[in-house]
Amino acid sequence: MTRPVLVAGETLVDFIPEQTGPLAAVESFSRRAGGAPANVAVGLAHLDSVPLFWTRVGDDAFGDYLRETLADAGLDDTYVEVDPTAKTGLAFVSLGEEADREFSFHRHESADTRLQPGTVDDEVLADVEWVHVGGVTLADEPGRTATLDLVERAGAHGATVSFDPNARPELWASDEFSFVETVEDVIEQVDVLKASPDDLAEAGIAYDDPEETATALLDRGPHTVFLTLGGEGSFAAATAEAPWTEGRESTFHDGYTVEPVDTTGAGDAFTAGAIAALVDGAPLGEALGFANAVAAVTTTAPGAMTALPTRDEVAAFRAEQS
Structure with missing residues (x-):
């Protein structure tokens, strides 16, 4: 079956802690x-833009749980290895008083690090409009080579590639690969x-104001940049090469007022919202507002995937906020 979007990366x-505070003090999860x-993949499915999803889990109880969860979200298992x-x-999360979070990862040589190059063949990539990847699988081989290979081949087939x-930082602790050099490439x-300002700082990219930062990033290659700014909203800019603009364009959204419970996955929800809107043909400003709303709703419940909203829930939320 042809899908408009292919997402690739870790599951x-x-x-999630039952109480706020440092990880060492958490008693139950x-x-x-x-x-x-x-x-992102599940977020797209909730928004009626069901993607193909390429990932890899272990042959263990946690892997069974994840595969069942993905299936329940409507994702097929063609590329769920x-x-x-x-x-x-595994990742253990700690939550601060403002629902901000920190992670402790347990994924040394885990299944998601072992994606294999060429798994998604060229025939499939030729039928996909959009391919999305993240930075985590770039920290270890062979997942690194597999992700870079996918980016290169997807671009060659004319798909929009997002990153x-x-x-x-914990996942890039060894000297084998550089996060800074990888992101630049x-x-x-x-x-x-x-990206967020924190992402850019870790990548050695100075963050000034959104307009200047986005302009500098556009000069590096992308035709569209989204900057997520937490409680300050979000910003998007695009060149004339972007399919959703007629010329160079930038737009700011000041966000929505919510009482956050857990910000885990809010950035991923934003990404899902932006992709879903742009694939549907929305202009840049509308895509930004929709993505912000998807992210805002996600922060009002615990967990990342379990809090992802449907299109109807996003529409109701935006109506309440207007």
């Missing part, structure tokens, strides 16, 4: 499905970049 189990690309020898990756650096190859 993990997030352990709730299990949730997570992983940034998985959140089961690794017979590697374990499923979220998703900076996780990938940005030059993609069409759409979604």
Whole structure:
């Protein structure tokens, strides 16, 4: 079946704390499905833009749980691989008083690091409008080569390629690969970049004001840049090469007022909203507002994937906010 979007990357189990505070003080957790690309894929499915999803989990109880969760969200298992020898990756989350979060990853040589180049063949890529990847699978081989290969081949087939650096310094602790150099290389190859100021700082890219930063990023290769600014809203800019603009354009959205419970996955929800809107033909400003609304709703419930809204829920939320 032809899908407009292919998402590729890690699926993990997030352990969400039952109380706020540092990880060392947390006594109990709730299990949730997570992983940034998985959140994007499920977010798209909730928004009636069901993608293909390429990921890899272990042949273990956590992998079974994740595969069931993806299936329940409406994703088919064509590219949901089961690794017979590697374990499923895990992430433990701590929440601050403002619902901000930190992660402790347990994914050394986990299944999601072992994506294999060429798994998605050229015939499939020729039928896909959009391919989205994240930065986590670029930290380890062979997932790194597999992700870079997908980006290159998707671009060659004319797909719009988007990238979220998703900076996780703990995963780049070895000297084998540089996050800074990797992000610089990938940005030059993609069409759409979604990033936060924290992502950019980890990548060695100075963040000034949104307009100047987006302009500098557009000069590096992408035709569209989304900057997520937390409680300050979000910003988007695009060149005349972008399919959703007639000329160079920039737009700001000041966000929505919510009482956040858990910000885990909010950036991924934003990405899903932006992709869904642009694939549907929305102009840049509308896509930005829709993406902001998807992200805002996601913060009002615990967990990343479990909090992702439907189109009807987003529409109701935006109506309440207007």
